[in-house]
Amino acid sequence: MNRRRWLIHLVLRALAHRKGRTILLLAVLAMASSLATALGIVSSSMGKRVAEEVRKYGANLVIIPETARLDVGSGGLNFGVVSEPTYLLQRQVEDALALSGLHAERSFHLRGTLHWKDADIIVEGVNFADIRRLFPWWQIKGNWPVAGETVVGNDLATRLKLKPGDTMELVGKDQLVRLRISGIVSSGGEEDALLFLALPELQQALGLNGQLTLVRLMVTAGGDSLKKSAAALQLLLPKVKVNEVRQTARTSEGLLAKVKLLMLMVTAVVLISAGSSVAGTMSTTVLERGKEIGLMKAMGGTRWEVMLIFCGEAALLGVSGGVAGYLFGSAIAQFITRTVFSASAEFIPWFACISLGVSLFLALLGSLGPMISVFKLDPVRSLRGE
Amino acid sequence: MATAIIETTSLTRNYGDICALKPLDLQVPEGEWLSVMGHSGSGKSTLMNLVGGLDRPSAGSLQVGGKDLLALTEDGLARFRREFVGIIFQQHHLVPYLSAVENVMMAQYFHSVPDEAEARLALERVGLGHRLKNRPGELSGGEQQRVCIARAIINSPKLLLGDEPTGNLDHKSTVMVMDLLKELRDEERFTIIMVTHNQEVAAWGDRTIYLDDGVLVREERMNS
Numbered sequence: 001m002n003r004r005r006w007l008i009h010l011v012l013r014a015l016a017h018r019k020g021r022t023i024l025l026l027a028v029l030a031m032a033s034s035l036a037t038a039l040g041i042v043s044s045s046m047g048k049r050v051a052e053e054v055r056k057y058g059a060n061l062v063i064i065p066e067t068a069r070l071d072v073g074s075g076g077l078n079f080g081v082v083s084e085p086t087y088l089l090q091r092q093v094e095d096a097l098a099l100s101g102l103h104a105e106r107s108f109h110l111r112g113t114l115h116w117k118d119a120d121i122i123v124e125g126v127n128f129a130d131i132r133r134l135f136p137w138w139q140i141k142g143n144w145p146v147a148g149e150t151v152v153g154n155d156l157a158t159r160l161k162l163k164p165g166d167t168m169e170l171v172g173k174d175q176l177v178r179l180r181i182s183g184i185v186s187s188g189g190e191e192d193a194l195l196f197l198a199l200p201e202l203q204q205a206l207g208l209n210g211q212l213t214l215v216r217l218m219v220t221a222g223g224d225s226l227k228k229s230a231a232a233l234q235l236l237l238p239k240v241k242v243n244e245v246r247q248t249a250r251t252s253e254g255l256l257a258k259v260k261l262l263m264l265m266v267t268a269v270v271l272i273s274a275g276s277s278v279a280g281t282m283s284t285t286v287l288e289r290g291k292e293i294g295l296m297k298a299m300g301g302t303r304w305e306v307m308l309i310f311c312g313e314a315a316l317l318g319v320s321g322g323v324a325g326y327l328f329g330s331a332i333a334q335f336i337t338r339t340v341f342s343a344s345a346e347f348i349p350w351f352a353c354i355s356l357g358v359s360l361f362l363a364l365l366g367s368l369g370p371m372i373s374v375f376k377l378d379p380v381r382s383l384r385g386e
Numbered sequence: 387m388a389t390a391i392i393e394t395t396s397l398t399r400n401y402g403d404i405c406a407l408k409p410l411d412l413q414v415p416e417g418e419w420l421s422v423m424g425h426s427g428s429g430k431s432t433l434m435n436l437v438g439g440l441d442r443p444s445a446g447s448l449q450v451g452g453k454d455l456l457a458l459t460e461d462g463l464a465r466f467r468r469e470f471v472g473i474i475f476q477q478h479h480l481v482p483y484l485s486a487v488e489n490v491m492m493a494q495y496f497h498s499v500p501d502e503a504e505a506r507l508a509l510e511r512v513g514l515g516h517r518l519k520n521r522p523g524e525l526s527g528g529e530q531q532r533v534c535i536a537r538a539i540i541n542s543p544k545l546l547l548g549d550e551p552t553g554n555l556d557h558k559s560t561v562m563v564m565d566l567l568k569e570l571r572d573e574e575r576f577t578i579i580m581v582t583h584n585q586e587v588a589a590w591g592d593r594t595i596y597l598d599d600g601v602l603v604r605e606e607r608m609n610s
Contacts, residue, residue: 006491006500010484017483295479298440299537300468300496302461380440383479 011312018285022317025281025363029321030328032274033359037329037351039263042336045345047256049337059134059216060245061104061230063093063237087211088240096236102219102229107134108199109214112206114170114177121156121170123195125202134218135187142183145198150179153192157184172205271362278366282314286370293374294382303375310367310374318363322356329355391416391545391577392437396446399432399600406432408600409446416544419571419578421588424597430581431549433597437579438471438547439463451544468497472538472576476550478530480522486533487518490540497541508536512566528559532566539570546571548580552587564590 001009015022065086090108097106107130113120128144128151142164145151152162162168162181170177179197186192203209219229226244234242286293296306330347337345396409407429414420422430435441436448439455442463448455451470458466467473472493480489490505509518512532522530531551538546548567552560568590571578580591588594589608596604 001491001500001502003495003499006495009488010492010495013483013488291479292481295481296492296496297464298438298467298473298479299493300464300466300471302464304461305464305496380435383475383477 007309007312010309011316014309014313015316021281021285025278025317026321026324028274028277028281029317029359029363030324032271032362033322033325033355034327034329034332035270035325036267036358037326037355038332038336039267040351040354041330041333041345041348043260043263044348045333045337045343046259046341048346049341049343059107059218060226061217061219061233062243062245063088063215063217063233064241064243065213066239066241085213087208087213088215090210090212093212093215093237093240096233097217099236100229100232102217102233104229105130105134105218107131107216108212109216110199110202110206110208110211111194111213112172112202112208114172114195114202114205116160116168116170121160121195122193123170123197123202125199126196127199128196131196134216137187138191139186140183141186142181145182145196147198147201148178148180149182150195150197151183151185152181152196153194154184154186155192156195157181170205172202173207175205175207177201177205271358275362275366278362279369282367282370283373286310286373290377290382291385293377294379297377297379298383307371307374310371311364314363314367314371315360318360319356321363322359323352325359326352326355389416390414390449391418391451392579393449394437394446397433397436397443397448398445399429399436399441400444406600407436407443410600410602412595412602414577414579417571417575417577418593419580419591421591421594422579422581422597423583423585423588423594427599428597429600430597432600434547434549434579434581438473438545439466468541470544472541472543472546474531474534474538474546474548474551476553478522478527478534478554480530480533480537482522485519485521486514486525486536489522489533490537493537493540505536505540508540509533511539511570512536526559527555528562531555531559531563535563535566535570539574539576542574542576544576546576546578548578548582550582551580552582552584560584560587 065088067086087110093108097104107126110125112123112125114123115121131138132144140151141154142151150168152160157163162184164181164183166181168179168181170179177197185196203211219226230242230244293306296309297303330345330351333345337343390413392412392414394410394412396411397407398405398409399407406427410433412433422433424430432441436443436455437450439450439458440463443456450466453466453470455463455466481492484492486509487502487505490508491500491502494500494505506515506518509515509532512535514529514532514536517525517529517533522533525533531554534551546567551567552563555563564587567578570576578591580587582588592608594606594608595602596606
């Protein structure tokens with residue numbers, strides 16, 4: 001039998017001899033590492049879940065043109081500010097987005113007015129495929145439009161007594177646009193008062209080819225990254241405004257950060273308690289095994305060799321506790337995410353390393369004091385039972 | 387005369403204000419069986435611990451097998467013990483969760499490499515071939531002491547130390563253990579230093595020294 005195999009054999013025998021204490025230590029280590037694993041997995045799953053939820057709120061960055069403003073006055077009199085509509089250049093925005101390398105879903109918007117039956121109607125040109133992806137909360141009564149079709153906001157439809165199947169002839173800048181209403185949109189927001197048609201059709205009708213009034217972006221990043229993305233885009237588009245939609249992003253991220261901090265604190269408290277428990281149990285074990293340690297030293301074991309045996313015991317407990325903790329923690333995480341978020345937790349294999357690391361760290365750290373005792377123990381005195 | 391394996395000059399050991407061993411000059415020739423007698427607290431075990439490298443003297447010089455034990459570090463002393471010394475304890479001090487053969491292998495582990503076949507042979511030599519797999523709790527006092535002897539001799543030490551090895555045994559077991567030690571000594575030619583209270587046990591040796599209050603007061607050579 002080589003020395004390593006003998007050491008493992010010795011460690012296993014020693015642990016098996018003190019079954020009760022071994023089980024207690026294993027339970028403490030498994031509990032601590034399972035909690036760290038469970039909270040870690042829940043935290044990670046929660047982050048993704050919240051990100052998914054945030055997606056439902058739509059864009060988190062908007063690009064809008066700088067408004068051209070002109071002070072109107074004469075002499076000492078100031079009559080106020082006159083602003084005229086300004087536009088974004090679609091090509092410029094697309095180039096900037098490509099250059100920035102930003103991973104973002106996007107939707108281009110052009111807002112304007114078209115004339116219908118002696119009234120001006122506010123209309124918005126969009127790409128309906130983008131809208132369906134970015135604004136999943138839109139409810140359409142009827143069908144999503146195809147070319148030559150439009151959807152009308154619920155309030156507008158009520159006001160103008162429009163319904164799916166009706167046809168409208170809208171007048172733009174020297175151009176007539178004939179549209180069939182495919183559906184009535186209801187979003188609970190300002191969209192309910194608008195009429196939507198395909199972006200190229202509106203651009204043509206208004207004589208604003210390649211121009212936009214708004215770009216909505218949904219960047220798949222959070223916190224500082226979103227801020228950085230906005231700043232990066234702003235550098236590439238100096239003559240427009242790139243704004244964060246702070247409300248949803250910040251609130252959800254803030255809440256998430258607080259929940260994560262809470263979880264971290266709970267984990268820290270549990271780890272400290274577990275570490276103390278391991279330290280107490282290991283100290284008792286070392287005290288009880290004083291004669292055994294003295295004997296090992298009397299037989300010629302150096303302080304390091306004897307300590308290695310006890311470190312081996314702690315390490316084996318740590319590894320076993322870590323494996324059990326990972327399995328148990330994954331199950332707890334699954335239970336929590338199913339119960340609280342109605343979703344299943346991800347299987348994250350690398351959390352096994354965290355669980356092992358936590359358990360091993362606790363086992364070795366908790367054994368540090370007892371190990372120092374083992375190191376210092378005088379063989380003569382310990383064999384006498386002092 | 388054989389060369390001295392142990393040589394002490396003014397060897398002293400103090401524990402605080404208490405002088406457990408007063409300056410002692412002693413020479414033990416290689417292969418000798420030296421019995422150390424004296425009352426409790428006379429310094430017998432202190433002498434044995436010093437010679438075995440388990441303790442450090444307060445003053446004087448101590449050469450064992452040509453090594454100056456005072457010059458050795460803590461780990462150096464441990465290496466000296468594993469290479470040079472075998473110890474038989476009164477209380478046996480066997481590891482309770484290991485079998486007889488594993489207890490012997492434990493000494494091999496600290497010396498070099500555990501070898502079960504060799505450990506079995508050692509136990510067979512002390513008449514425990516049929517008790518290899520038994521744990522200490524399943525063995526009688528005499529059997530435990532024989533495991534302790536097998537463990538002490540497994541690494542072929544030059545010096546065998548016995549701290550009242552028969553102190554806990556009945557007469558029959560005592561005779562059995564002492565006969566065994568004599569037989570092993572005759573075969574292996576190691577030096578024995580045995581601390582005992584028992585005059586009859588001391589008589590197994592070649593020479594007996596008597597300590598009283600840390601002082602060597604008398605020396606007696608036995609007839610072979």
